[in-house]
Amino acid sequence: MTKGYVVGKVADIPAGSKKLVEAGGRTIGVFNVNGVFYALRNVCPHQGAELCKGLIKPYVVSSGPGHFEYEREGEIIRCPWHQWEFDIKSGCMIIDPATRTKSYEVTVETFGVSVEEGDIVVHV
Amino acid sequence: MEESEPAVKNKKRLKKTIIDCDIHNETPMNEVKEYLPRFYRDMVDSFGARNVSSIYLNGTPSGRLIEGESRPRSASPRTTKDIVNHYRSKLLDPFHLEYGILTASDYSTHTLPDIDFAAAIASAKNDYIAERWLAEDSRLKGSVFIPKQDPALSAKEINRVGSHPDVVQVIVSSGAEKPYGHRFYYPIYEACVKHNLPFTIHVSMEGLGMNPAPTGAGYVTYYAEYRAARPQVMAAHLASFIYEGVFERFPDLRVVLQESGVMWIAPALWKMDQDWKGLRHQTPWVKKPPSEYFRQNVRVTSQPLEIPPDRELFDKLLTSIHANECLLYCSDYPHWDFDSPAKAFPKLEDGLWERVFYQNAADLYGLPQRKG
Ligand code: FES
Numbered sequence: 257m258t259k260g261y262v263v264g265k266v267a268d269i270p271a272g273s274k275k276l277v278e279a280g281g282r283t284i285g286v287f288n289v290n291g292v293f294y295a296l297r298n299v300c301p302h303q304g305a306e307l308c309k310g311l312i313k314p315y316v317v318s319s320g321p322g323h324f325e326y327e328r329e330g331e332i333i334r335c336p337w338h339q340w341e342f343d344i345k346s347g348c349m350i351i352d353p354a355t356r357t358k359s360y361e362v363t364v365e366t367f368g369v370s371v372e373e374g375d376i377v378v379h380v
Numbered sequence: 381m382e383e384s385e386p387a388v389k390n391k392k393r394l395k396k397t398i399i400d401c402d403i404h405n406e407t408p409m410n411e412v413k414e415y416l417p418r419f420y421r422d423m424v425d426s427f428g429a430r431n432v433s434s435i436y437l438n439g440t441p442s443g444r445l446i447e448g449e450s451r452p453r454s455a456s457p458r459t460t461k462d463i464v465n466h467y468r469s470k471l472l473d474p475f476h477l478e479y480g481i482l483t484a485s486d487y488s489t490h491t492l493p494d495i496d497f498a499a500a501i502a503s504a505k506n507d508y509i510a511e512r513w514l515a516e517d518s519r520l521k522g523s524v525f526i527p528k529q530d531p532a533l534s535a536k537e538i539n540r541v542g543s544h545p546d547v548v549q550v551i552v553s554s555g556a557e558k559p560y561g562h563r564f565y566y567p568i569y570e571a572c573v574k575h576n577l578p579f580t581i582h583v584s585m586e587g588l589g590m591n592p593a594p595t596g597a598g599y600v601t602y603y604a605e606y607r608a609a610r611p612q613v614m615a616a617h618l619a620s621f622i623y624e625g626v627f628e629r630f631p632d633l634r635v636v637l638q639e640s641g642v643m644w645i646a647p648a649l650w651k652m653d654q655d656w657k658g659l660r661h662q663t664p665w666v667k668k669p670p671s672e673y674f675r676q677n678v679r680v681t682s683q684p685l686e687i688p689p690d691r692e693l694f695d696k697l698l699t700s701i702h703a704n705e706c707l708l709y710c711s712d713y714p715h716w717d718f719d720s721p722a723k724a725f726p727k728l729e730d731g732l733w734e735r736v737f738y739q740n741a742a743d744l745y746g747l748p749q750r751k752g
Contacts, residue, residue, distance in 0.1 A: 318664035321563070321625035325664075339658035351657065351669075 258361070258379040266364055267372040269293070272330050276308055280380035284360060287312070287344045289330050293362040295378045296333070296347050301355050305337035315341070315350065396734075397478035397750050398721050399741040401681045402582070402638055402710035403471065405482045405513055405520075406463050407505055415504035420497060430497070431488040432588040437603040439716035446716070460512040471713045472519055475721050478738070479747050481521050481710075482513055483551055483582055483638070490528055490553040491589020498527035499537065506541045514546040521745065523551035523580065529590065531564060535571040542575030548745040549578045554613050554640060555585035557592065561620030569630045578679070578744055580636040581617055583610050614640035615648050618678065622652065625665035627677045634744060637680045639712065643688065646700035649674055675702045679744055681710040682736070683719040691726060698732075708744065709737045 261279035263286055269275045274287045276298060283298040285308025300307040311334045314326040332341050332350065341350040347359035366374035409429050413421050440446050472480060484505060492498040502525040514522050524541055526534035538550055550572055558564055560581060572579050586609070587594035594600060595609045614637050621627060621635055637645075652670035660666065666673075680701065688694045701707065709725075712718050721737065728736065741747065 313661070316661040316664045318625075318667075320629060321663075321665050323665070334661075335658075339661075341661065349657075351660065 260377040262375045264376050266374045279378050295360040295362045297358040300335045307335050310334045310336040394476050397476045398737040400480045400711045401708045402483050402712050403480045404485050407484050412504050412508045415507040420500045432491045436606045444714045464516045487553040487584045490585050493590045495530045499533045521548040523549050528552045531567040535567040538571035549580045551580045553585035554583045555591035559620030560617045561624035561626045569633050573632050578634040583639040610640040611644040622670045622673050627673045635678050643686045643697045646697050681708045683710045683712040684717045707736050708741045
């Protein structure tokens with residue numbers, strides 16, 4: 257059974273940003289990736305760092321030495337400790353998806369108000 | 381002919397022939413110089429071959445096994461024919477070599493600032509080896525010497541001799557001005573791939589001639605220290621190939637690490653794989669864990685094989701370096717730290733033995749299955 261926790265207003269977390277919240281006794285990072293909200297447990301599966309405090313980055317790829325290209329803008333969080341990269345949308349480590357942190361469903365409840373004033377609800 | 385003692389004791393195992401990937405055939409300058417252009421021949425006659433004299437000791441005064449092994453003492457003047465016969469009677473026949481990869485002697489070529497001279501010596505050596513060794517015994521396969529100080533000239537030499545049917549690799553010394561993954565060397569790798577020749581890095585010449593100090597901490601004092609430092613130089617080359625993206629650029633290139641130790645590779649791969657998890661985005665052209673490139677593109681020869689204190693550890697380390705695909709037996713004959721094919725390894729299970737003593741080398745060098 258999941259329970260919904262209201263963690264803030266849509267306007268609190270503009271696209272490209274994140275907010276750390278408490279829900280169900282856990283610290284959870286809520287991310288706005290291009291207008292869609294995602295939530296990850298704030299614990300890195302590697303050595304337990306506060307994953308959601310890391311840098312939000314694109315996925316850097318390359319067509320050959322010296323070339324850098326950006327993909328998946330704003331979809332990657334790099335753990336603040338050892339810089340492992342995780343997919344914000346799934347909580348999976350990019351190069352080894354079996355290594356993952358818990359991700360939670362997020363909904364926006366508008367109850368007749370504008371989207372900006374709607375509640376962000378994390379389902380834990 | 382009498383079989384040497386180890387071969388007798390291990391008759392069963394060595395009933396099968398093997399491939400030895402590192403045999404130092406002698407390359408006496410009095411014969412090699414016949415292949416030099418006149419100007420350089422005159423120069424060698426007048427001034428000597430400009431060999432880098434050893435600043436470190438070796439294991440024996442000559443660096444060779446002491447048993448009158450490496451050269452027939454009676455032969456005077458000793459010709460390459462005599463020497464080839466000697467190698468036949470001491471190595472090729474008693475140790476049942478199906479094939480032996482010749483890696484020659486004297487890598488001074490790789491230390492000389494006079495690059496044209498280095499190139500002339502390399503070419504002369506290649507021609508000498510082809511005519512006086514490879515043509516003498518069909519079991520022998522050769523290595524291309526190049527003036528690695530100049531990649532364009534090196535590529536030219538590879539293109540000149542690389543399609544000789546008995547030439548199976550390009551060889552350089554581990555001592556180098558730049559780590560071998562550097563793009564400076566790309567012309568060499570293009571030529572290697574074009575001729576389907578592995579690029580073999582053989583220990584030696586670190587700290588000699590124009591090559592930088594043998595360790596990052598400068599010059600060591602003793603020969604044993606010099607040997608202890610070998611893995612760090614080779615580790616730098618290995619990491620360089622991987623992180624510079626050479627194997628992405630040249631996916632068909634094969635690199636052989638020779639005589640700088642074997643077991644250090646296990647923790648080196650663990651470390652690179654671990655670092656890659658966090659640092660991948662700094663070199664995004666490195667698309668796989670470094671150990672995967674090792675497995676795909678790198679091979680390592682066995683001598684001088686380290687024997688860990690317990691057997692279980694030995695087996696685990698072999699697994700960690702992907703010995704089943706990547707390890708190739710070699711003797712280093714006739715050098716003093718020679719590894720006997722019968723005695724250097726603890727008993728291996730048959731499948732692994734076959735990979736290490738034959739099939740991995742056959743796959744790498746495109747050598748046929750055993751005759752008969
Ligand atoms: S704790 Fe997150 S990468 Fe190590």
